Amino acid sequence: MVSSEEVSPKELQKRQSPDGGTDTAQQTRGSGGDASQQEGIPPSNAPEKPLENTGGRILQLDKEGSVSSLTPRKLSHTPGSDLHSLQSGQERWSPSIMREKVSEDGYRWRKYGQKLVKGNEFIRSYYKCTHPSCQVKKQLECSHDGKLADIVYIGEHEHPKPQPNLPQAVGCDPSIVEEKPDNLLLSGVEESQAPNPIEPTTTSQISTVTSSEFVKRVLSEPNRIRDEIDDDQRLKQRKKGDCNDDSTPLDKPTGEPRLVIQTKCEVDTVSDGYRWRKYGQKLVKGNPNPRMARQVLNEEKVMPSPIYHDMVAYNSSDSNIKSEEKMNSELRNIWKESISGHESRSTEQHDGESRTESKEKSAACGDRTITPDPESSPYEQHMLNSKPGLS
DNA sequence: AAGCTTTGACCCAGC
DNA sequence: CGCTGGGTCAAAGCT
Numbered sequence: 001m002v003s004s005e006e007v008s009p010k011e012l013q014k015r016q017s018p019d020g021g022t023d024t025a026q027q028t029r030g031s032g033g034d035a036s037q038q039e040g041i042p043p044s045n046a047p048e049k050p051l052e053n054t055g056g057r058i059l060q061l062d063k064e065g066s067v068s069s070l071t072p073r074k075l076s077h078t079p080g081s082d083l084h085s086l087q088s089g090q091e092r093w094s095p096s097i098m099r100e101k102v103s104e105d106g107y108r109w110r111k112y113g114q115k116l117v118k119g120n121e122f123i124r125s126y127y128k129c130t131h132p133s134c135q136v137k138k139q140l141e142c143s144h145d146g147k148l149a150d151i152v153y154i155g156e157h158e159h160p161k162p163q164p165n166l167p168q169a170v171g172c173d174p175s176i177v178e179e180k181p182d183n184l185l186l187s188g189v190e191e192s193q194a195p196n197p198i199e200p201t202t203t204s205q206i207s208t209v210t211s212s213e214f215v216k217r218v219l220s221e222p223n224r225i226r227d228e229i230d231d232d233q234r235l236k237q238r239k240k241g242d243c244n245d246d247s248t249p250l251d252k253p254t255g256e257p258r259l260v261i262q263t264k265c266e267v268d269t270v271s272d273g274y275r276w277r278k279y280g281q282k283l284v285k286g287n288p289n290p291r292m293a294r295q296v297l298n299e300e301k302v303m304p305s306p307i308y309h310d311m312v313a314y315n316s317s318d319s320n321i322k323s324e325e326k327m328n329s330e331l332r333n334i335w336k337e338s339i340s341g342h343e344s345r346s347t348e349q350h351d352g353e354s355r356t357e358s359k360e361k362s363a364a365c366g367d368r369t370i371t372p373d374p375e376s377s378p379y380e381q382h383m384l385n386s387k388p389g390l391s
Numbered sequence: 392a393a394g395c396t397t398t399g400a401c402c403c404a405g406c
Numbered sequence: 407c408g409c410t411g412g413g414t415c416a417a418a419g420c421t
Contacts (some may be wrong), residue, residue, distance in 0.1 A: 111396055
């Protein structure tokens with residue numbers, strides 16, 4: 001909505017329509033209407049998403065986080081564009097992102113709903129994996145600005161990723177970008193974030209089930225990812241054990257606790273990369289309805305600019321939970337260790353950041369900051385370490 | 392023509 | 407028991 005650029009017919013429509021444009025009208029119950037534009041995600045129509053650049057860089061991945069392919073179709077700012085911009089530091093892409101959009105996670109997603117969640121702060125989009133037998137879902141929350149607030153994955157893909165080369169429908173996961181080898185940004189992002197979660201310490205333990213694979217992918221390097229992914233997935237699945245191969249383990253509503261790891265991506269001006277920070281983690285019980293989690297999230301996500309990312313893991317057994325606890329303690333240790341090693345690094349980065357935009361970020365994040373929470377810290381540390389695309 | 396997004400409405404769980 | 411809010415459905419429209 002904000003955009004002042006071209007207005008697609010649809011947009012016009014929306015604007016004209018009562019709801020459409022302005023959204024946020026609360027759609028408490030029905031969602032519909034409004035947010036569509038903000039979403040920006042779906043490229044298909046929404047040209048408007050304002051990219052956000054903070055200081056020349058875009059902090060947000062698209063809402064979808066996806067990186068769409070660059071084929072030029074309509075221009076719009078799409079989410080992906082942001083990424084690009086990030087990279088190039090400027091323009092929106094023109095790309096058509098719509099259909100060509102590639103989900104970073106490598107899967108295809110279909111949007112089946114959108115809703116304005118409480119407070120209207122964020123618009124939540126619901127996506128389902130288009131794979132016939134896959135019931136994985138993901139929820140993207142975007143701020144009005146079009147910034148990606150957070151992503152929640154529900155379930156795990158039990159199927160191989162669609163061919164990367166094939167045009168992806170929609171999805172974008174900010175977090176994952178493996179699909180595009182080229183994307184520096186993306187790769188940067190991915191890597192940065194990836195490393196963390198996956199780190200054996202954290203990831204594997206934490207998100208044993210679900211997101212693990214996802215995370216992994218993210219972590220893994222863009223290039224090799226593809227090949228590895230399949231293997232990884234398999235391995236993970238095996239590890240999971242409790243989950244059946246084909247079924248969607250996660251989606252089971254029945255009281256399986258799920259672990260939601262909330263991470264935020266920040267642009268590190270200094271290193272020129274991205275850093276992912278864990279800013280929250282919670283175990284959500286009950287049905288997939290992330291309500292509880294949401295509350296927490298809302299609290300946490302305060303800042304618009306950074307990219308937030310939630311990883312959700314479903315734990316099917318208590319044992320998992322326990323392991324998590326263990327993990328926590330382990331993490332603490334790790335964290336301590338890392339602090340010594342990291343500290344220098346992380347601090348440096350911070351410092352660097354502070355020079356430029358960092359202020360914004362820090363300001364933003366700073367609030368929520370991840371305090372030395374034993375749990376979070378480790379993650380954070382990892383993230384910090386992780387270097388954006390290099391390494 | 393197929394697939395996807397949009398969006399209003401419905402359903403259901405939690406309070 | 408009613409209200410609120412989140413998740414999903416499904417028709418319509420668009421690419």
